[in-house]
Amino acid sequence: MLKTKKILSLLLALILITTALVGCGNDAKETLYQDGIYQGSAQGHNAEVEVEVTVKDGKIAEIEVLQHHETKVLTDPVFEKAIPAIISENSVNIDTFTGATITSLALKNAIKDALTKAGGNEDVFKKGKLLKFDSASDSSEETYDVVVIGAGGAGLIAAIEAKAHGANVVILEKMPFVGGNTLVSGGEFNAPNTWVQEKLGIEDSVEQYYTDTLKAGDFEGDEELIRTLAENITEGGEWLRDSVNVEFIEDYLMHFGGHSVPRAIYPIGGSGVELIQKLGAHAEAKDIPIKLSMKAEKILTDDNDRVVGVEATDVTGRTVTFHAEKAVIIATGGFGANYELTKKYNSEIDERYKGTIQKGTMGDGILMAEEIGADLMGMEHIQTYPTCNPLTGNLSYVADTRFDGAVLVNKEGQRFVEEMERRDVISKGILAQTDSIAYLVWDKTIKENSHMDKYQVEFDNMEKQNLIIKADTLEEAAAFFDIDEKQLLETIKTYNGYVQEGQDKDFNRRGKLVALTEGPYYIQKVAPAIHHTMGGIKINSEARVIDKDGNPIEGLFAAGEVTGGIHGTNRLGGNAISDLIVFGRIAGQTAAK
Numbered sequence: 001m002l003k004t005k006k007i008l009s010l011l012l013a014l015i016l017i018t019t020a021l022v023g024c025g026n027d028a029k030e031t032l033y034q035d036g037i038y039q040g041s042a043q044g045h046n047a048e049v050e051v052e053v054t055v056k057d058g059k060i061a062e063i064e065v066l067q068h069h070e071t072k073v074l075t076d077p078v079f080e081k082a083i084p085a086i087i088s089e090n091s092v093n094i095d096t097f098t099g100a101t102i103t104s105l106a107l108k109n110a111i112k113d114a115l116t117k118a119g120g121n122e123d124v125f126k127k128g129k130l131l132k133f134d135s136a137s138d139s140s141e142e143t144y145d146v147v148v149i150g151a152g153g154a155g156l157i158a159a160i161e162a163k164a165h166g167a168n169v170v171i172l173e174k175m176p177f178v179g180g181n182t183l184v185s186g187g188e189f190n191a192p193n194t195w196v197q198e199k200l201g202i203e204d205s206v207e208q209y210y211t212d213t214l215k216a217g218d219f220e221g222d223e224e225l226i227r228t229l230a231e232n233i234t235e236g237g238e239w240l241r242d243s244v245n246v247e248f249i250e251d252y253l254m255h256f257g258g259h260s261v262p263r264a265i266y267p268i269g270g271s272g273v274e275l276i277q278k279l280g281a282h283a284e285a286k287d288i289p290i291k292l293s294m295k296a297e298k299i300l301t302d303d304n305d306r307v308v309g310v311e312a313t314d315v316t317g318r319t320v321t322f323h324a325e326k327a328v329i330i331a332t333g334g335f336g337a338n339y340e341l342t343k344k345y346n347s348e349i350d351e352r353y354k355g356t357i358q359k360g361t362m363g364d365g366i367l368m369a370e371e372i373g374a375d376l377m378g379m380e381h382i383q384t385y386p387t388c389n390p391l392t393g394n395l396s397y398v399a400d401t402r403f404d405g406a407v408l409v410n411k412e413g414q415r416f417v418e419e420m421e422r423r424d425v426i427s428k429g430i431l432a433q434t435d436s437i438a439y440l441v442w443d444k445t446i447k448e449n450s451h452m453d454k455y456q457v458e459f460d461n462m463e464k465q466n467l468i469i470k471a472d473t474l475e476e477a478a479a480f481f482d483i484d485e486k487q488l489l490e491t492i493k494t495y496n497g498y499v500q501e502g503q504d505k506d507f508n509r510r511g512k513l514v515a516l517t518e519g520p521y522y523i524q525k526v527a528p529a530i531h532h533t534m535g536g537i538k539i540n541s542e543a544r545v546i547d548k549d550g551n552p553i554e555g556l557f558a559a560g561e562v563t564g565g566i567h568g569t570n571r572l573g574g575n576a577i578s579d580l581i582v583f584g585r586i587a588g589q590t591a592a593k
Helices: 002-023 072-089 101-116 153-164 195-200 206-216 223-242 273-285 339-345 364-371 398-404 423-431 444-449 452-464 474-480 485-501 575-591
Strands: 036-043 048-056 059-067 141-149 169-172 248-254 264-267 295-301 307-313 319-330 382-388 407-409 438-442 468-471 521-533 536-538 544-546 552-558
Touching: 036 101, 048 101, 059 072, 059 101, 072 101, 072 273, 141 153, 141 307, 141 364, 141 575, 153 169, 153 273, 153 319, 153 575, 195 248, 206 223, 223 575, 295 319, 295 364, 307 552, 319 364, 319 575, 364 536, 364 552, 382 398, 382 423, 382 438, 398 438, 398 444, 398 452, 398 521, 407 485, 423 521, 452 468, 468 474, 474 485, 474 521, 536 544, 552 575
Parallel strands: 141 169, 141 319, 319 552
Antiparallel strands: 036 048, 048 059, 248 264, 295 307, 307 319, 382 521, 407 438, 438 521, 468 521, 544 552
C-alpha cells in the first residue's frame, strides 16, 4: 500500500510538471508546484542557508528563512528585496546582488531545493521573469550641504558628525549594502588610557601609542597625523560607546603584533558588524539618506577650483548630480581589490594574492581626487594579512589564537618568525616557507583563553575544507598536514621550555607566553592575503585634501583607508578602525562648518 502511494505521488508530480511546462507559456504565475510546505537548504558564505517554502494553489505563497549564519548587514537587503519579489512573481529566476553574490545565490538555491520537492525542476525555474532588485534614482539633481562618498565606517561616522554639527548630509554608496571593509574587519581599535586598560590595570600613554605607530611605519608616517590620531582616539572610542551605543567587551583587550602593550578594544561579536550595525542605525535615526547602488564617478569643481559636488550613476546608468553647498567627503576605502593599481605601485602585489577585502575596494576615490589635482602618498605600501584562508583569502578570526599564544611553524615543523611581529614581516616570512604556507598550532588552554568559540561556523567550514584539524595528540595533528612530526615535537618542547623560563630565546616573542601542553591540539593552515593599502590621498590634521602644491583643495575632505600618511610603510593591527574613527569625526565636523 505504501509503495502504491509513493507511485501515485510521483505520477501526480509528473503530471503537474508536464502541465506547467506545456500550459504556462511565458507566464510564471501559472500553477507550477504541488501544494504543501517544503524545506530546502544551500551553502552560503559561512554555512547552510535553510528556508521553508509554502506552496498554495500551485504558487509560491510564503518563504521563511529558518536559519543562516551570513552577515546580517549583507543579508538584510538581499532577503528583504528578493523574498517579496519571488513570491509576487512566482519566480526564482533572480539576479544576484552585487557584493552579496554568495548570499543571494544561497537564498535562491535553498528555495529551489525546497521547490524541487514540490515538483519543480530547472526548466520550470527558468520560466520566471528575471528579477532585478536595484532601483533607479528618483531625480537627476539633488542638493545637500555635505556629500559623503562611501558608507563604510569612515563615511558613516563623517556623515553622523556632519549632521550633528548642523549640516544637511547624504551618503553615496556604490554597493547595495553599507559597511565597506569595516564590515569584514575584526572591528577592534587601539587607544591609550582607555576604560578597559584601567579596569585591567594596564599602563599606557598617548606618547607610547604615538611611538609604537610611528615606529611600525618605519618612521615614514606623517607625524602630525599620527599625533592627531593618538590624542583623539580615546575620546573617539568613548563617543562610539556612549553616543552610538556600540558595545565592547569590557574585560578583554587584544594585543596585536607591534604594540608594546595590549590596547585593542574588542567589540561584541568580535567583528566590524557590531560597528556597522550601530552606525547604520544611528544614521537612520538621524534621517541621513544613504543612496545605495549609487556610484560616484566624478568630483565637480567650479571656476575657482572649489569642490561643489559629485556626479554619480545609478544602477540604470542614469547620471545623478549631487550638489554640495559646503563640502564633499571621500571615504571610499583603499585599492586592494584593484590589481591594476596594486601592480602599478608595487609589482610584487599581483593576482597571486587573494584578498580579505570587499570586492568594491577599487580605489575609486583616490582616482577621482587625483583627477582634480589631489596629491597621493605612500601608494607602494600595501599590506598583506599573514593568517588568512589559503583557499578564499578571507581573514581568519579563528587564527586570532596567535594573539593568545598559538605558535607558527612551517612544513618542516620549525618556527621561523616571531608570532607577534608586524604583519608585513610575518607575511614575508610565510611566503619564504615551503608552499608559501604556514601552520598555527595551539592546545586546549590557548583555545579556552581565546574567543574562538564565537567563530565556530568558520571553524566548521575550515574543517570541511581540510584547513584545520583537531586531534588528541600533536603527532596526529601533524600527520594530517604532513608536517615533520619529530621536528614539530622538538619545536614545541623547546618552546615550552622557554615559557617556563619566561623568555623566548629564539624570537623574543612579545606578550604573554603560553605553553602547549594539554590536548586536544589544533593545527590551522594559513597564508597571507591583501588586507590594507597604507597609501592614498594626502590630507592634513583637519582631514582636508592637499593638492600637489601643498595647499588644501577647497571643499574637499577625506577619511579612512582612502587616505595616506598615517601608517607609513606598515599599519599596526587595530589601527585602521582607530584611523577611521578619528579622521571620520574630524572630516564630518570640519566639513559642516
